[in-house]
Amino acid sequence: MIRSMTAYGASRLEAEQGALAVEVRSVNNRFLDLSLRVPEDLRFAEGAIRDLVGRHALRGKVEVKLSYGLTEQNAPRPFDEAAVRALAEQLAWARRHIPDLPAPALAELPREGLARNGLDADIWLPLCEQACVQALQEFQAAREREGARLAQAMLQMADDIVRIVDLVEAELPDLVRQHQDRIAQRLREALLAASPEGFSAISGAELTARIAQEASLFGLRVDVAEELTRLRSHLQELRDILSGDHPSARRGSGKRLDFLFQEMNREANTLGSKAAALTVTQAAIDLKLLIEQMREQAQNIE
Numbered sequence: 001m002i003r004s005m006t007a008y009g010a011s012r013l014e015a016e017q018g019a020l021a022v023e024v025r026s027v028n029n030r031f032l033d034l035s036l037r038v039p040e041d042l043r044f045a046e047g048a049i050r051d052l053v054g055r056h057a058l059r060g061k062v063e064v065k066l067s068y069g070l071t072e073q074n075a076p077r078p079f080d081e082a083a084v085r086a087l088a089e090q091l092a093w094a095r096r097h098i099p100d101l102p103a104p105a106l107a108e109l110p111r112e113g114l115a116r117n118g119l120d121a122d123i124w125l126p127l128c129e130q131a132c133v134q135a136l137q138e139f140q141a142a143r144e145r146e147g148a149r150l151a152q153a154m155l156q157m158a159d160d161i162v163r164i165v166d167l168v169e170a171e172l173p174d175l176v177r178q179h180q181d182r183i184a185q186r187l188r189e190a191l192l193a194a195s196p197e198g199f200s201a202i203s204g205a206e207l208t209a210r211i212a213q214e215a216s217l218f219g220l221r222v223d224v225a226e227e228l229t230r231l232r233s234h235l236q237e238l239r240d241i242l243s244g245d246h247p248s249a250r251r252g253s254g255k256r257l258d259f260l261f262q263e264m265n266r267e268a269n270t271l272g273s274k275a276a277a278l279t280v281t282q283a284a285i286d287l288k289l290l291i292e293q294m295r296e297q298a299q300n301i302e
Contacts (some may be wrong), residue, residue, distance in 0.1 A: 001244045002253055004146035005029065005060035009139025013131040018070040020127055022051075022135040028299055029050040029061040037065040040047050045128035052129065056136045059254060059302045064135075066128065082244075083110035084090045143302070150301060151242040154294045159234050161290050164283050165228050168271070171279060172224070212245075227267045232285075234264045238294075257298040264291045 005028045013020045032055055036046055045066070053062055087110070095101050239262055242254050268291060272284030 001144055002147035002151045002242055003140070003143040004150060004300050005057075005143070005254070005302050007139050007142040007146060007298055009135045009137070009142055011125060011131050011134035011138065013134065015127055016071065017123055017234060018068055020131040022128075022131045023065040024062065024132075024135045024139040026057065026060040026062040026139075029059060032057055032062045033058055035061070036061045037063065038186050039068060041064065042066060042068065042124060042128060045125055048125060048129050049132055052136060056140050057302070064132070066131070068124075080110045099198065147301060149296050154297050155239065155242060157240055157290045157294050161231070161235060161287060163232055164290075166285055168224065168283050169228055171277070188298045224271050224280075226288070227270050227274075231264060231267045234260055234267070254298055254301040257301060258295065261291055261295040263264045265295075 005026055007024075007026055011022050013022075013151070032054070034050060034057075036049060038046055040051070049064055053064060059209045087104070090105060091101070237255070241256060243261070265288060268284050268287040271287065272281060274280075
């Protein structure tokens with residue numbers, strides 16, 4: 001499945017302890033660059049969130065934002081009796097050395113459901129994981145939808161490339177014949193300029209052989225059958241990747257596509273260097289433009 005690196009997903013989870021909101025957004029990046037914006041009270045969830053994101057994304061600059069709210073925040077929670085007793089013992093010990101040490105305010109006393117350094121991990125960690133999974137599912141669905149649109153756009157460009165390749169292949173025999181006619185005409189003009197009886201100095205068989213030799217050399221110089229064959233092979237590889245059936249789809253297709261477009265661009269350059277007519281030159285330019293457009297689209301693919 002082709003997935004885009006640009007996407008957004010969000011979720012909100014309501015529970016007895018409170019509410020959790022998670023947002024996941026990503027943009028293009030060569031590697032996986034994960035940024036977490038997590039409240040200090042939920043720092044214990046960072047490792048689990050990183051593992052979850054790593055299962056869903058291979059590349060991209062991914063940002064995960066997590067926020068929470070407690071239910072009945074204005075209603076006092078029961079005090080944690082054991083923790084309050086331990087705090088009283090510590091206060092009594094400290095007053096032996098600092099007699100005027102003030103007692104903590106009532107709001108500062110530990111309450112049930114709250115850890116000493118934030119929220120209770122045993123309660124809130126599963127909630128964080130559940131909320132993140134929901135957000136990542138929406139995030140993944142958005143990436144796949146955008147990836148399908150990118151794949152469709154590139155397949156349309158691939159069809160345009162096939163049409164150009166077909167035209168070039170159909171035109172090559174005519175180019176060789178036209179060159180053969182030009183060679184024959186130039187040879188006749190050269191012989192006539194050298195001597196009005198120039199044709200008597202060379203037999204028809206020799207003239208035909210010379211024309212055939214020049215045409216053969218020209219055909220070798222402008223033969224782009226190998227380049228066109230490789231272009232067709234690359235286009236088939238492109239279709240396999242975009243269909244999601246290629247083995248590279250499991251590891252991310254973006255880098256594979258980038259390499260493939262480099263190879264296609266090399267064939268287009270060779271086609272341009274062998275161009276024997278303006279139409280072939282224009283075809284090479286059109287191919288390079290289409291390949292570059294596909295390469296730009298592939299920058300968004302994981």
